[in-house]
Amino acid sequence: MSYLVGYGEKYPQYVHHRGASIPADATTGCKDGWKWLESTEPNPNVATGALVGGPFLNETFVSNDRNNSKQVEPSTYNSALIVGLLSGLVTTSSLVQSFT
Template sequence: MQVLLSRLSFFGASGNSVIENYRRSAKDVMCGLLPKSPTATSNKTASGLIWVSEWNSLQHPVASAFLAALYDLRKFAKSQADYVLGSNPLKMSFLVGYGDTYPQYVHHRGASIPVDGTTGCTDGFQWLNSTKPNPNVAVGALVGGSFLNETFVDSRNNTMQTEPTTYNSAVIVGLLSSLVTTSSTVKSFG
């Protein structure tokens, strides 16, 4: 715990109440992620994915894992990244284009409409409701993810699970980048 507190010290000098509140909040979040912490969260799937919300369920574990990576809590960060990339009961990567199995019916207009398709205001519905996989792969898009019971319905109309968002996709880039480096991110702030 002392190591964690020292790593959190880069947030700023004590005395600045706003910065101190952020530091305290970050410490509380990190302590909640550590499995042996007295304040460890029990809000997880059976496979260990942090669970907060059914809608776009990956936003919270990916953001938490990125923050954990900044504090060099790599084991936790890696566990969440591994789940996203296919180490889950479905053996599915939720990062489109990564691995052998990933969502084929991403709720994304650019992925679901053929390049030569007519794209007026209402023309897109024929592809939204199509039973064919997307003609274009939205490589690098992170979809919403599985439900708490670790099921996933790969359907364009299932926006809770198949819609990619920039706030997911951007954070997964930071998380994966932080996990491939061998240096401590926190040390670089010192």
């Protein structure tokens, strides 16, 4: 199971994110998002690259509940780690010449 949305064959399909869970052609107001939050259908849009919270300490992961924000909500504190690691790899690589 990949916790990076859009990566691999199995990744979260019910990401807790308005941009992913509300269809692009929907006409909505501020309070209309509840019907998509509680929908049992996978998200109509894929939030490619979003890193979700992941499993609990006992290694359980409830991926089919969009309202499970602890595990399926992408956030910056999850993404910061991977951005830091990747930037460290780029800056220490002998293959990268320069971006300037």
